[in-house]
Amino acid sequence: MTNRKKYEEMTKLVDETFGKFGWNGAPFTDECVDAENCGVKNDNSDEFWFAMVCSFEDAVAQRLLEVGLDPSKVGIKY
Numbered sequence: 001m002t003n004r005k006k007y008e009e010m011t012k013l014v015d016e017t018f019g020k021f022g023w024n025g026a027p028f029t030d031e032c033v034d035a036e037n038c039g040v041k042n043d044n045s046d047e048f049w050f051a052m053v054c055s056f057e058d059a060v061a062q063r064l065l066e067v068g069l070d071p072s073k074v075g076i077k078y
Helices: 003-020 031-037 046-066
Strands: none
Touching: 003 046, 031 046
């Protein structure tokens, strides 16, 4: 599986998970923010998408904890 595909599947999982829980607050996934924070130029390379996966994991975990949710308890495993 490519890192881009992994990133896309992870963001889909998070979006679907919060839809099930009726989350109506700020979005938990934001590709633009992940790209800004990943530290690698967006050249669509596997290295870029690997950095995006890492950035995404950090951002989502932080957002979940900020609202008092344990990522593993809502079915998100890293």
